[in-house]
Amino acid sequence: MKPALLIILYVATVTLPLCVSWLLAGEPRSWHQELASGFGILAYSILLAEFVLSGRFKSIANTVGMDVTMRFHQLMARTALVLALLHPLLYLGTPAGGQRPWDPTRQLTVTTDFASLASGIGAYLLLAALVVLAMGRSQLDFRYETWRLMHGVGALLIAALLWHHTVSAGRYGSQPPLSWLWLAMTVAAAGLLVYVYVLVPLRSMSHRWRVSSVRQLTPRQWELTLKPEGHQGLDYKAGQFVWLNVGHSTFTLNENPFSICSAPAGGPEISFMIKELGDFTRTIGQTRPGTIAHVDGPYGSLAVEGRREPGIALIAGGVGIAPLLGILRQLRLAGDPRKVRIVYGNRREDQIAWQEELDAEDAIFVLSEPPEQWHGETGWIDGGVLDRHFGPEELKDWLFVLCGPAAMLSAVEDHLIARGVAGHRILTERFEYD
Ligand SMILES: Cc1cc2nc3c(=O)[nH]c(=O)nc-3n(C[C@H](O)[C@H](O)[C@H](O)COP(=O)(O)OP(=O)(O)OC[C@H]3O[C@@H](n4cnc5c(N)ncnc54)[C@H](O)[C@@H]3O)c2cc1C
Incomplete structure (x- = not known):
C-alpha cells in the first residue's frame, strides 16, 4: 500500500463519526458546545485508530516503517489526550441538569447523569495514566x-468506557445511527487485538521453527539460527525483522523483535544476532538446539530491494549491524555489482562481530575505546568520520542505510x-x- 493511501484511509476513518454527526446535526448550538462535541468525537475515534497503529499490521509497518508508525501512535495518543481534556472544559457555562423532554437534541443542557459522566471521567483518567506510563516506561521497574x-487491557477498557459515555451522554452519539457506528468501530478495534493475540498465534501453531544453532559471536552477542519445520520458511526482504518467541506457547507475551541477519537468498534458515540486554x-x-520457536513477520521497511542508487552505505552502531548484514549478504548472494561501504561503530574491539566477513568488504571500523595498537577510526560515528569516507560523489546519489542507537542515528542523519x-x-x- 502507498503511504498516501494510508494517510487518506486514516483521515477518513478518524473523521467518519464527525462527518456522520455533522450530517445528523439538529439545531446548531453555540460554537463552543459544538467544538466540545467535535473534540470529544475526534478524541474517541483517534483512540480507536490507535489499535491499528500498534505496529503489528504489516500493511502499515512495512509501508511507512516501524519507527514512523510508533512515533505517529505516540503523537496521536497525546493529541487525543489534549482533545479529551478540552472536551469538558468547552462545555463550561452550559446549563446542566439532564435532558429535558422539550429538548430532545440536547440543545440547552448537558447531562449530569452520574454513570454517563463517570465513564467519561474514568476513560480520561485511564488514558492520562496510559500515556504517562508509556512515556516513563523505561524509568519504571516493570x-x-x-x-x-x-x-x-487499559486501551480496551478506555474504548469500552468511551463507548458508554458517548452513547449515553453524547448529543450526537446517542442517536441510533451513531450509536451503531461507534459500536461497530469499537468492536472492530477490539477485534484487532483478538487478531494479534489469538488469530496470529493460532496460525503460527502450524508454522513452527526449531533452533538449529546458538553461537557466541562476542562476549555479549550471540547468533541464533532457526530452521523451518515442515514448511517453506519465511518470505522476507533482507533487513526486515520478526517477533521471535523461543520456547513458549504461541499464546504468549514473551516475544521480542529481532532483525534477521541472514539473507533470503541464503536458504530457508533464518539467523539473528542478539545482544544480551534484559531478561530474555x-x-x-x-538456548538448546532443537527448542521450538515461533516467528511473526516479516515487518519493517529497512530494505534496499527495488532501490536503484549506484552505491549503498551501511552505517551501524553495535548490534545495529544485524539487519545491515542481512542486506550485505543478500547483495553478495544476488551478485549485485553496486559498491557497498560499511561503517561499523563499537566501544571496544572485542565487540566487533563478523570481523572476518566484514574485512573482506570495504568496511571502516570505529571504536570509542580503542586499544593502543588500533589503526582504524576512533570516537563515535560522527560528521568527521563520515566526511573522511564519503565524498561528494557518494553523497550525491548513494543510498544510506542506518541502524543503531538513537543518538548515533540522529547525529548521522543530521550530518x-x-x-x-x-x-x-x-x-x-x-x-x-x-
Ligand atoms: C525493530 C527492532 C529490531 C530489533 N532487532 C534487534 C536485533 O537484531 N538484535 C538485538 O540484539 N536486538 C534487537 N532489537 C532490540 C530487542 O528487541 C531488545 O533488546 C529485546 O527485546 C530486549 O528484551 P529483553 O527481555 O532481553 O530485555 P528487557 O530488559 O525486557 O527489555 C529491554 C528493552 O527492550 C525492549 N523490549 C523488551 N521486550 C520487548 C518486546 N517484547 N517487544 C518490544 N520491545 C521490547 C524495551 O524497550 C525494553 O525496555 C530490536 C528491536 C526492534 C524494535
Whole structure:
C-alpha cells in the first residue's frame, strides 16, 4: 500500500463519526458546545485508530516503517489526550441538569447523569495514566511484558468506557445511527487485538521453527539460527525483522523483535544476532538446539530491494549491524555489482562481530575505546568520520542505510542532510518499539 493511501484511509476513518454527526446535526448550538462535541468525537475515534497503529499490521509497518508508525501512535495518543481534556472544559457555562423532554437534541443542557459522566471521567483518567506510563516506561521497574499487558487491557477498557459515555451522554452519539457506528468501530478495534493475540498465534501453531544453532559471536552477542519445520520458511526482504518467541506457547507475551541477519537468498534458515540486554536476551546463550520457536513477520521497511542508487552505505552502531548484514549478504548472494561501504561503530574491539566477513568488504571500523595498537577510526560515528569516507560523489546519489542507537542515528542523519543527502536516500531503524 502507498503511504498516501494510508494517510487518506486514516483521515477518513478518524473523521467518519464527525462527518456522520455533522450530517445528523439538529439545531446548531453555540460554537463552543459544538467544538466540545467535535473534540470529544475526534478524541474517541483517534483512540480507536490507535489499535491499528500498534505496529503489528504489516500493511502499515512495512509501508511507512516501524519507527514512523510508533512515533505517529505516540503523537496521536497525546493529541487525543489534549482533545479529551478540552472536551469538558468547552462545555463550561452550559446549563446542566439532564435532558429535558422539550429538548430532545440536547440543545440547552448537558447531562449530569452520574454513570454517563463517570465513564467519561474514568476513560480520561485511564488514558492520562496510559500515556504517562508509556512515556516513563523505561524509568519504571516493570517487566516489558507486564507493561505491554497493562497497555492492551487499559486501551480496551478506555474504548469500552468511551463507548458508554458517548452513547449515553453524547448529543450526537446517542442517536441510533451513531450509536451503531461507534459500536461497530469499537468492536472492530477490539477485534484487532483478538487478531494479534489469538488469530496470529493460532496460525503460527502450524508454522513452527526449531533452533538449529546458538553461537557466541562476542562476549555479549550471540547468533541464533532457526530452521523451518515442515514448511517453506519465511518470505522476507533482507533487513526486515520478526517477533521471535523461543520456547513458549504461541499464546504468549514473551516475544521480542529481532532483525534477521541472514539473507533470503541464503536458504530457508533464518539467523539473528542478539545482544544480551534484559531478561530474555541474557538467557539466549542457554538456548538448546532443537527448542521450538515461533516467528511473526516479516515487518519493517529497512530494505534496499527495488532501490536503484549506484552505491549503498551501511552505517551501524553495535548490534545495529544485524539487519545491515542481512542486506550485505543478500547483495553478495544476488551478485549485485553496486559498491557497498560499511561503517561499523563499537566501544571496544572485542565487540566487533563478523570481523572476518566484514574485512573482506570495504568496511571502516570505529571504536570509542580503542586499544593502543588500533589503526582504524576512533570516537563515535560522527560528521568527521563520515566526511573522511564519503565524498561528494557518494553523497550525491548513494543510498544510506542506518541502524543503531538513537543518538548515533540522529547525529548521522543530521550530518547527511546537512551535506545535501535527500531524505528519501536515508533509511533508518531504531531498535526501540514503544
Ligand atoms: C525493530 C527492532 C529490531 C530489533 N532487532 C534487534 C536485533 O537484531 N538484535 C538485538 O540484539 N536486538 C534487537 N532489537 C532490540 C530487542 O528487541 C531488545 O533488546 C529485546 O527485546 C530486549 O528484551 P529483553 O527481555 O532481553 O530485555 P528487557 O530488559 O525486557 O527489555 C529491554 C528493552 O527492550 C525492549 N523490549 C523488551 N521486550 C520487548 C518486546 N517484547 N517487544 C518490544 N520491545 C521490547 C524495551 O524497550 C525494553 O525496555 C530490536 C528491536 C526492534 C524494535
